[in-house]
Amino acid sequence: MRDDDSLVHATVLVELGWLHDADDEVADALDAEPDDATALSLYAKIKHLRGELSQAIACWAQLHAQSAQNQRAELQLHALLHLAEDPESGAGEFLAIGRYQLARKPSGRLALEEAFRMFHARRPDLARERCEELARRYAGKDLDTYKLAVLANAWIAELSGDTDDARHVLEALARERGFETDPDRLFALARVYETLAAPERLGAAIKIYRHLEREYSTDGTDKLQLVSNLAALYRRLEMQPAALEYERKFVTAFRRRMHRPSFADTVRAAARRYIGLRHLLGIRFVSTTPPDSATIRERGIAAALTGEAGLARERLSSGDALLDRKYLADLAVITHDDAVAAALYVSALAEDPYDPQILTAVLALHARTGATVVVEHFRQLGAFARARETLEREMHRAPLRPSLWHAQARLLRLQGNAEAADRSEQRAVSLAEAMRRRAHPVGRALSASVYHFLGKAEGLVHEVWAHRTPVDRGAGGALRPEQVLGNLTRDMKDGVLNTFYAVREYALAKFPERAADLFDYDYTYKVPKEDEPSGGLSAGLPSALAFLSVFLQRPIPQDIALSGILVADAHDVLTVRRVGEPDLKVQAAYHRNLRQLVLPAENSPELSATWKVPRDVCQEIVRFVSNVDDVVKLVWDDGVFVAA
Numbered sequence: 001m002r003d004d005d006s007l008v009h010a011t012v013l014v015e016l017g018w019l020h021d022a023d024d025e026v027a028d029a030l031d032a033e034p035d036d037a038t039a040l041s042l043y044a045k046i047k048h049l050r051g052e053l054s055q056a057i058a059c060w061a062q063l064h065a066q067s068a069q070n071q072r073a074e075l076q077l078h079a080l081l082h083l084a085e086d087p088e089s090g091a092g093e094f095l096a097i098g099r100y101q102l103a104r105k106p107s108g109r110l111a112l113e114e115a116f117r118m119f120h121a122r123r124p125d126l127a128r129e130r131c132e133e134l135a136r137r138y139a140g141k142d143l144d145t146y147k148l149a150v151l152a153n154a155w156i157a158e159l160s161g162d163t164d165d166a167r168h169v170l171e172a173l174a175r176e177r178g179f180e181t182d183p184d185r186l187f188a189l190a191r192v193y194e195t196l197a198a199p200e201r202l203g204a205a206i207k208i209y210r211h212l213e214r215e216y217s218t219d220g221t222d223k224l225q226l227v228s229n230l231a232a233l234y235r236r237l238e239m240q241p242a243a244l245e246y247e248r249k250f251v252t253a254f255r256r257r258m259h260r261p262s263f264a265d266t267v268r269a270a271a272r273r274y275i276g277l278r279h280l281l282g283i284r285f286v287s288t289t290p291p292d293s294a295t296i297r298e299r300g301i302a303a304a305l306t307g308e309a310g311l312a313r314e315r316l317s318s319g320d321a322l323l324d325r326k327y328l329a330d331l332a333v334i335t336h337d338d339a340v341a342a343a344l345y346v347s348a349l350a351e352d353p354y355d356p357q358i359l360t361a362v363l364a365l366h367a368r369t370g371a372t373v374v375v376e377h378f379r380q381l382g383a384f385a386r387a388r389e390t391l392e393r394e395m396h397r398a399p400l401r402p403s404l405w406h407a408q409a410r411l412l413r414l415q416g417n418a419e420a421a422d423r424s425e426q427r428a429v430s431l432a433e434a435m436r437r438r439a440h441p442v443g444r445a446l447s448a449s450v451y452h453f454l455g456k457a458e459g460l461v462h463e464v465w466a467h468r469t470p471v472d473r474g475a476g477g478a479l480r481p482e483q484v485l486g487n488l489t490r491d492m493k494d495g496v497l498n499t500f501y502a503v504r505e506y507a508l509a510k511f512p513e514r515a516a517d518l519f520d521y522d523y524t525y526k527v528p529k530e531d532e533p534s535g536g537l538s539a540g541l542p543s544a545l546a547f548l549s550v551f552l553q554r555p556i557p558q559d560i561a562l563s564g565i566l567v568a569d570a571h572d573v574l575t576v577r578r579v580g581e582p583d584l585k586v587q588a589a590y591h592r593n594l595r596q597l598v599l600p601a602e603n604s605p606e607l608s609a610t611w612k613v614p615r616d617v618c619q620e621i622v623r624f625v626s627n628v629d630d631v632v633k634l635v636w637d638d639g640v641f642v643a644a
Contacts, residue, residue, distance in 0.1 A: 009269040011261045016279050019046055020398040045259050053529050060458050073151050073184035084116030108145035124160040128153050167192045206233050224253045232611040251614045258591045264291040271298045276357050277330035309335050322351055342371035353386040356394045363410040387411055402432040440555035447542035448563040448585035459588025461561050466546035468521035477519035486527035489535035496525055502568035503544045507551040509572035514552045538579040540566035559595040574628040578602035583612040601626045
């Protein structure tokens with residue numbers, strides 16, 4: 001049985017950036033229940049945040065494969081359409097099921113592939129005849145293949161512009177036993193009703209979605225899509241109260257799907273297991289609505305997070321549990337009552353000597369104030385040994401976390417081992433500096449993109465790298481084709497080379513003094529994730545920023561992703577043009593917990609009209625640009641062109 005509290009706690013840890021701790025929580029949940037969709041989705045987010053894209057994609061593929069909701073027929077039809085468009089990727093009579101083993105495809109699937117090939121050949125009438133023939137063959141024999149053939153017939157009609165005929169096909173299917181409330185048919189019919197756009201049809205679509213919301217959401221139906229569709233339909237029909245209700249539901253469902261904890265989630269998690277208030281105060285919440293039927297402790301934590309320290313102290317003091325005293329100690333630090341904080345932390349550490357957060361807080365407080373109560377605690381028999389054991393355990397789990405090395409240095413100094421303390425302190429400083437460089441590297445930009453499964457797509461954020469190597473003075477300034485590294489399509493590789501030379505001329509024109517040594521280096525470019533091909537031109541904008549960062553030796557913040565096609569209008573004018581699927585790229589940036597996503601201004605109308613991403617989310621993180629000048633000022637600062 002899944003421990004929901006554990007996953008809520010892990011979600012808060014992810015928001016704090018404590019990925020090692022969250023990984024352990026989610027791994028335990030998956031060990032107990034390997035197919036748990038929420039745990040698997042959260043695990044994919046952790047891998048996405050770490051840049052472990054192969055594992056993130058594998059998790060998403062597993063989620064799509066086991067989805068129970070399904071619109072599974074829609075996914076199969078999308079997959080068949082893709083295979084028919086690109087026969088080399090899977091069309092034919094056999095499927096590879098092992099290195100040396102083939103299996104013959106079912107004849108029904110082969111017939112549907114043939115129908116979609118006819119559609120791609122612009123022969124929709126013949127494609128629909130093939131679907132109808134297939135439906136007659138399997139009627140009463142194989143209901144799954146029969147249904148897929150009927151839905152394919154309706155979909156091809158819809159794609160060909162014969163929406164009313166698609167409606168007739170789907171409505172006729174409802175008169176057959178077993179298909180009256182079939183969710184695949186209902187989703188397809190609702191989509192057709194939305195396309196027809198007449199008020200009565202939009203009302204019928206609302207009835208379908210409300211039915212699906214009531215009947216199927218507990219069985220895995222995509223609640224996010226349902227509430228999004230309902231919000232859009234109510235808005236189109238100018239039914240304002242219902243539209244506002246479902247827009248609120250959409251935002252809540254979207255944030256939950258992206259594993260962004262609400263204020264109530266965070267308070268509930270903190271009330272069950274200690275998470276230092278100093279860390280929780282760094283989370284920015286959309287609203288501060290506490291949990292329903294909140295306990296006294298939850299109300300106390302909520303008050304602390306909203307700046308009501310006195311009220312928080314009053315509520316937390318009403319209980320005498322260890323967890324309450326830990327939070328009271330945090331409150332004392334926040335209100336600068338160091339003596340009270342030291343006494344409370346030491347009391348908590350004596351009762352729970354293996355809590356790494358309390359241990360690091362005690363040692364940090366002593367380093368700042370020299371509190372004697374801390375010294376007295378560590379004079380007790382076994383206190384140093386327990387503290388060392390705690391820190392060593394945590395270091396094995398997160399060896400690159402500077403706070404643990406700072407804590408060890410402080411503990412060693414208390415023991416009088418100054419030499420070892422200095423080594424630990426130097427390690428902490430070096431790790432902190434490395435973290436700072438990783439957060440603001442030169443030549444590494446984040447690119448928002450879309451990964452396509454058969455019939456499904458996911459937004460993701462990946463890196464692009466640019467690097468320079470010294471050569472003889474004036475003998476460089478080039479990016480050779482063999483220095484464009486990674487599994488790139490020919491079009492993308494050509495696009496990268498064009499971007500390099502366009503940005504080189506731009507840098508020389510706009511920043512002549514800072515790009516003066518540009519020709520003293522040769523350059524390389526790389527897109528990681530070599531096991532999958534990368535294509536398209538939307539990485540032009542992040543690639544341009546990566547090159548410009550190297551030319552000017554200016555670091556790029558790693559909380560910003562970009563996507564845009566670069567067009568060189570002149571040597572000093574680089575225009576940014578629209579990209580496809582911007583809504584999925586917004587999802588990717590929000591899922592990756594990024595501060596900003598930079599997109600072309602030409603995508604603004606499309607995002608304003610979409611119901612796949614909440615408007616509040618777009619307004620929060622998306623920034624639109626028209627050219628590279630806009631990008632430079634946004635990523636660095638408005639005065640970058642006049643700075644000395």
